[in-house]
Amino acid sequence: MELSTLPNELQLSICELLDPISSFHLAITSKAHWNLFTPVIQNHARLFAENKSFKTSSTEHFVWDKYLSHTKCYGLYVRDLSVRNDRYWDSEVWAHFQLGSQSSRPPPEVYEPLVAAAHDIKLLYKQALEGTDSLWPNLESAIQDGSPEPVVALLVHHLPYLKSFRYTDGASGDPFSIFDLVDAVVRAYASPVRAPHLPFQHLTTVMIAHWDTEFAVSAEVCLMFLAIPSVRTFVGWQMGGECDRDFAGSSKSRAKELLFENSQFHPASLDRILMNIEALERFGYESGGAIVSYDDFMPKKVIKSLSDHAAHSLENLILNNSWEDDVGDDDDEDGKERMSLRGFKTLKTFQCNWSMLEPDLDDLDSDVDEELSGRGFYTEDTESVTVFDPRSILPESLEALHLKGPFTDEEWLTLTQLLEESSDFTPNLKTIRLSKSGPNGPTHWTSPEADEESDVAYPAWRKSLSALIQGHRN
Structure with missing residues (x-):
């Protein structure tokens, strides 16, 4: 019929x-x-x-109210979940360690259904994995205290079409973290029977921010989310450090965009992240300095990792050290070497500090007193500054370049004169922007053939990804 x-x-x-x-x-x-x-x-x-969008608010019991009253009715419509750090039951509390005997707690009629729902969901993971009885330690007490983390974990199981997940991590001392759930989800995806019932089936965009003004979200969190098959974009605010675990599944991540702002990774951790991605297209990394992590910002090692794992696909690259004009402690033998980007086949736009490309002047022959054709540098006489043409180590595919730095007056004058003329090394490079820092603010120079519509200083893709952090950054 x-x-x-x-x-x-x-x-x-x-x-x-x-x-x-x-x-x-x-x-x-x-x-x-x-x-x-x-x-x-x-x-x-x-x-x-x-x-379509759920956002936490300190003015209401948002997470609890949404789960108890709305999730089953409206969860199918939710596409964006934004969980900030003002999410505790007691609106005066923004971290679990602040809970005291006088803090407001959820009443039994609120937490009892949540505890029952949590135990039901734990069975989903227990049948797929072994040893998950301790997946959510102190779960019941955390819910009774008014911690939102277990409630968020329950909530995502009722949002089957969730596409964007934005989250500020919990303060130290929380008995449960959403990352405990993500870890279990990634491992449970290995079970073909349970995989269709797990959350994050349609998740494409993830933004994770740190709750404090110091230290960082672990680099392992990035690896966790990249192991979810549907994820294409990951943005981290104040992320870094080392990672000792690997969350790679049977196939590489299909992520296309990575942006790390105010972050600081150990080079080996970042290399592990990049090696697990199949074809990365856009990558941005801005140093957060020692307040984030004591690991050194080593951009030449970052370029080396990108060259090893993404040279065939990378189109846009941003490397910024906003804390100081120089590169930092990239001073081992590998860091002293001039790093070539000639191996990148598809790179179109590149932004970095001048010192990341500038070679060690001790490596150059100070006796040379005429332009050296094809060598990428020259000296006018033995007293003048040696000027390095960065285009000699850039890929042929490059279309836009932005270099920032403290440039000496001699470097600035000679480099701008040098870049007035085109180079056979970069036949497609039309837009070049130099930014010189100084006591009276930055000075800018743009190449004569620059595309007026090209915003290499703050490209549209970074602008759209940075917008995901709004409401979460400290």
């Missing part, structure tokens, strides 16, 4: 039982169905507009 032969009332009842996506697919099967099911589709559109 065809659906169209049923009475209209029965067809409408069937459509109303379907999820929003299935009801839309049914409605577009024919003009008659579209006319009949338009009210259902319009109601789904209204609910989607009202519920």
Whole structure:
């Protein structure tokens, strides 16, 4: 029996039982169905507009209220979940260690259903993995105290079409972290029976920020999320340090964009992240300095890792050390070497500090007193500064370049004169921007053939990814 032969009332009842996506697919099967099911589709559109984004707020018991009252009804419409650090039951508390005997706690009618739901979800992981009884230690007491972390873990299981997850990590002392759940999810994906029932099936965008103004979210968190098959974009604010574990699955991550702002990684950790990605297209990394991690910012090692793992696919690259004009402690034997980017086949835009490309002047022959054709540097006489042409180590595919630094007056004058002329090394390079720091603010120089619409200083892709951090950064 065809659906169209049923009475209209029965067809409408069937459509109303379907999820929003299935009801839309049914409605577009024919003009008659579209006319009949338009009210259902319009109601789904209204609910989607009202519920597509969940954001925590310190002015209400948001996480608990949404889970208890709205999740089962409206979870299908949610696409963006934003969990900031103002999310505890007691609006005066923003960290678990601040809870005291006088702090407000959820009443039993609130926490008892949550405890029961948590135990039910734990069974999903227990059947797929061994040794998960300690997956959520102190779970019941954490919920009773008003910690939102277990509630967020429950919430994501009712958001099957979640695409964007933005999260500020909990303060030290929280008995449970959402990262405990993500770790279990990644490992449970190995079970083909349980995988279809796990959260994050459609997750494409992840933003993780640190709750404090010092230290960082572990680099392992990035590896966790990149192991989720659907993830394409990862943004980290104040992330770094070392990672001792590997979360790589049976295949490499299909992520396309990585942006780390105010971050500081151990070079080996960043190398591990990059080696697990199949074809990275956009990469940004801004040093956060010692307040984030005591690991040194070593951009030449970063370029080496990118060259090893992403030279075939990388299109946009940003490396910034905003804490100081020089590179820092990139002073081992590998760091002293001039790093070539000639091996990058698809790189179009590149922004970095001048000192990241500038060679060690001790390596250059100070007796040379004429331009050395094809060598990428020259001296006018033995007293003048040696000027290095950065285009000699840049890829042929490059279209836009932005160099920042403290440039001496001699370097600035000679380099701007040098870049006035085109180079055979970079036939596609038209937009060049130099930014010289100084006591009166930065001075800028742009190449004569620059594309006026090209914003190499703050490209659109970074702007859109940085917007994900809004409301989470300290």
